[in-house]
Amino acid sequence: MHSWIPIPANSDFSLRNLPYGVFSTDSLSQRIGTAIGPYVLDLKVMAQEGVFSSIAFDSTTLKSSTLNAYASLDKNVHKAIRQLLVQLLAKDTSLGSALRDNTERKRRVLIPLHDVKMHLPMSIGDYTDFCVVPYHLKNVCLDLTPVRMDLPLAYHGRASSVVVSGTPFRRPKGQVISNNIPTLSATQKLDFEVELAAFIGHGNEMGCLIDVNDAENSIFGIVLLNDWSARDIQFSESTPLGPFNGKNFCTSISPWIVTLDALAPFRTNPLSYSWWLQDNLLSYLDEKEPNSVYNIDIDVSLTGRSSQDSLTDPVLFNCSTRYISFSFAQMLAHHSVGGCPMRSGDLIATGTISGPTRRELGCLLEATKNGTEPYEAQEISPSDGCKLVRTFLEDGDLVEFRARADDGSGLGKVGFGICGGKVLPSI
Amino acid sequence: MHSWIPIPANSDFSLRNLPYGVFSTDSLSQRIGTAIGPYVLDLKVMAQEGVFSSIAFDSTTLKSSTLNAYASLDKNVHKAIRQLLVQLLAKDTSLGSALRDNTERKRRVLIPLHDVKMHLPMSIGDYTDFCVVPYHLKNVCLDLTPVRMDLPLAYHGRASSVVVSGTPFRRPKGQVISNNIPTLSATQKLDFEVELAAFIGHGNEMGCLIDVNDAENSIFGIVLLNDWSARDIQFSESTPLGPFNGKNFCTSISPWIVTLDALAPFRTNPLSYSWWLQDNLLSYLDEKEPNSVYNIDIDVSLTGRSSQDSLTDPVLFNCSTRYISFSFAQMLAHHSVGGCPMRSGDLIATGTISGPTRRELGCLLEATKNGTEPYEAQEISPSDGCKLVRTFLEDGDLVEFRARADDGSGLGKVGFGICGGKVLPSI
Structure with a gap:
């Protein structure tokens, strides 16, 4: 090889x-x-x-x-x-x-x-963002409201603002509530979300469903995805219809679609979560083959524009896709169970891939507890007094995800390239 | 003329x-x-x-x-x-x-x-469903949770399942919760939603916003839209990310796009709602011209398949677009305020157009109080003992919206044709 x-x-x-x-x-x-x-x-x-x-x-x-x-x-x-x-x-x-x-x-x-x-590798018809990482759900939602964890929750995202890695975007304006008064202002809580996403290859007709054990045949391959989020705008608008302007200003993906054939050696079983009962999965979500998620490491780096930001290797988080609890096959089975048609080029994403420790989180919202506890990037190669601390993203920040699967076999890595984007100031 | x-x-x-x-x-x-x-x-x-x-x-x-x-x-x-x-x-x-x-x-x-x-008159890139009719919000949401009414609330819908009038669809299956136990079953609460929708003609670049007073230049024209909904599936899944499988199985539109030029004689001022304070509109939503909504009547008819359903003129509701509180221009200004790009063929809908009386509601959820009070179609032309009663839709039901603007000037009507669809049994 x-x-x-x-x-x-x-x-x-x-x-x-x-x-x-x-x-x-x-x-x-x-x-x-x-x-x-x-x-x-x-x-x-x-x-x-x-x-x-x-x-x-x-x-x-x-x-x-x-x-x-x-x-x-x-x-x-x-x-x-x-x-x-x-x-x-x-x-x-x-x-x-x-x-x-x-x-x-x-x-x-x-x-x-x-x-x-x-x-962009494909013309994207519809983009759907799931929420299938229990640690993210637990950190973000469970305090707020009772949330079902026995199905792959999802919302429809915005296809027109999905861009390829390297495309900069403007800090969005939106409605932000302060002291119960809504104002229009540039978001002060700009965040990223580390996600994996699958491109649909072969879809289904409206009214037909995709069987969970056949669903991988519908998946062409996988990319990295950054679901940039404006938390203050998102929280001001999400009840009762879900996220909208807090998410639809930009979503970045890595340019290379990695096929399931290439990822086959890195399949693994989903983790079981003692605090999350998955026993009562309905049969349409029940996969015959349990090794349906992948072991992929995703590093998040942040390069700031000011001198005190200049770390040699400013890694914020080391995420892993082994914390995903529903496979893409399960997501597709759920998405189509009512007959919703999938088309070639549709994109379905995992939601934020967070793990149990602070270094394994997939967004700043979780790492800083909604901006209340600043978070410091790790200095892999310490240099004199430099450090990088954020609550949320600043103008000029370049955020890059790098992901690879590597089994140490010497046969080489299966990597995704970079999923990156830079924050431009608001207009 | x-x-x-x-x-x-x-x-x-x-x-x-x-x-x-x-x-x-x-x-x-x-x-x-x-x-x-x-x-x-x-x-x-x-x-x-x-x-x-x-x-x-x-x-x-x-x-x-x-x-x-x-x-x-x-x-x-x-x-x-x-x-x-x-x-x-x-x-x-x-x-x-x-x-x-x-x-x-x-x-x-x-x-x-x-x-x-x-x-379908246009290839639809993205479909967005707003919620800009206060009576609908009041009837459906206000009892459940505090909801903002000072901005045009919205969620991203599914573009792939938007079909042209006359396309039948299967009653969807999905997760339904009964006695706290989720099961997969065909929806028992199949409903329609009477909406108006605008097709975008000329869009905006990502990162740029559409000024509310210029937004009508982005609108090519208007169609009728039926946002078919499975209420039991919708309610089982909507927290915290909004509607998903309860909505994405089918959305019907009328085939003829009526231009704003044709509708110009039917412009009117939005109603003011004493129970809804619109004074604190942020400036990006503030239109110079107040006459930015339209006076269009929409009739909802239902033809059932059983003999006792055979009314001569089975009209369920007589809706009116004068109850819309945010114009399409305001919806567009809000949708793009964070830089979300609109493309030619994108579709934005009003949400259910309900009025103050039971005959003016735009969905069965409201008319039957979630299925608890059966609703009877009005017999325009009474025939011997025939009647049509529904809580939610039955298999074989044909629901049709017909809409027209008519100022009685003798210059002729500006109508939309039919937006109809038939319920097929679940597979």
Whole structure:
């Protein structure tokens, strides 16, 4: 499982990853590619040159400017393409003439990652945000109101404000209540939320439901998601209809869609929570295979603009997806149980991925107890007197999530790249 | 303002209406048209034949299979097209040779309404449901929890399950709580909600807001909307994130988009509610022109499948949009105040339009006090012993909204056509 392409040990894009994305360069229009080590492999040109002609599928889907059509194909097509890509890129490939030993083609299809601009990988029809991490629910909601924890709670989010990593956004204005008086002001409680999200590949017709044990066939792959939140606006508006302007100003995702095939070695059983009874799961949520969540570490870094913020490695949190209590399959089964149709490109997210300790939380709301206890980033490499302390986000802050699955097998990491965004001042 | 096309007095589609829709026939592919009396005028063919060549605009937008591109054009283009259509169709037209006296062209472009199949008029990116009718809020929410009434409350809805009038849907299954035990069952509390909804024509960039006094320029036009709701599912899931599966199984809209130009004669001032203080409106919601809502009557009829349901004219409710307290301009200003981007084809709805009397309510939840007091449809034309009584909807029920604005001026009605849907049994 090593490649003839030199892949640094710390690369997110080992040969066993092969995530899908949409990129462009100064000279190449928006197109589909896969990341391998320090390169993007141009799958449009590969398809145009007939490299996939041994596989029976509609190859125009790989020549599109989004992944929607390709993602909607049968899983077996995706598996066959993946297998062929691994063969083409493996050190001991028997297909050397198709790529490794074809200097001209390599020049055409292997583009340095640092030369490309990434785009939203799919046209997003609907975006749904779930709330399936019990620690987050416990920290945020349970004090306020009785909340059901025996089903994957969710709300519909805003698709039009989902942007690709690297897109800055303005601190939102909104209605904030102070001394019982609502005023319009820029949020003073700007926060992030660490989430994982699945892109739907193959959907369902309205009125039909997706069986929980078949639901993974509907999932094309997974990205990181930052559900930026304005807590003061959110709390002023959420009763009784849920979050709205407190959430819909921006949602960032990482550009590379990591497939479930790539994540298969990192499957794990959901944790059981002694304080949360999951025994009474209704049958439509009951999965035959219990190892339906993934073991992925997500680090949250914050780079501030002022000098006292300049830590060498300003890591705020180290999150883990093993705290997720409902799988994407369960989320899909719940979402469609009443007949709601899913379409290729729809996005479903986990909600904030918080763990039991303060270093494992997924948002500042929890870490600072709604701004009352400032939180300090850990200095991995301490430098003279520098520190970084926040209650909520400041203008100029750059927040980046980095995630990878790594089983220490030496076969390389399966990483997600960066999901980052910078806070611009309010207008 | 009379047309050379014979238009029955009770037609929704007088010469001062000219709504936009997307239709097809057995021989014509999906295309844009306007309704005039008993006909659809094929605007694609009109554009192809150069009838609009005197107007400077991108005429390919009228040759599309959805209205998104055309709706995103400047309002002045829409006004010029409307003006030209009125000239072409007016009895005393000076442009007779372009249509009235051109028998061949009339044969090509005037298609009987009963021969066409209507489609969703726009590709819907995001759908948002507001809650801007104080009587509905008062009847449904105020007993339960303190709710803010000084801003247009809203939640994000599901775009993928918005369907055009006439599309049947299955009674949804979902989690229902009985004796504190959740079970998966078909909803026993299936309801409708009478709403008006605006389609966005010209949107805003992320991070920019839409000024309330400029917001009508962003609205292409208005449709009827039925936000079908499963009350038992909705109430089992709505805390703290709002409605989800209780709403996302189906939302119906009427096929014809009525423009604000057509509705201009029916503008009126919002009612003032003595029990609801609107004095403290924040300035971003403060409209210069107070006459920003419309006087439109909406009738709700229900046709059941059993014989005792067979009333001659089974009208349940007579609703009126004059009870709306925030205009679409105010909804848009609120929706975008934090920078949320609107795109052409986005849909924003009013929430249930209920009035002060039982006959003016917009859903069965209110009329039957959550199913505890059966409600009887009024017999406009009484027949022997027939009656129609409901707590919630039964399988086979056909619910239809019909709406029109009519100032009695003799210039004809501005109607919306039908927004209807039939309940199929659960699978």
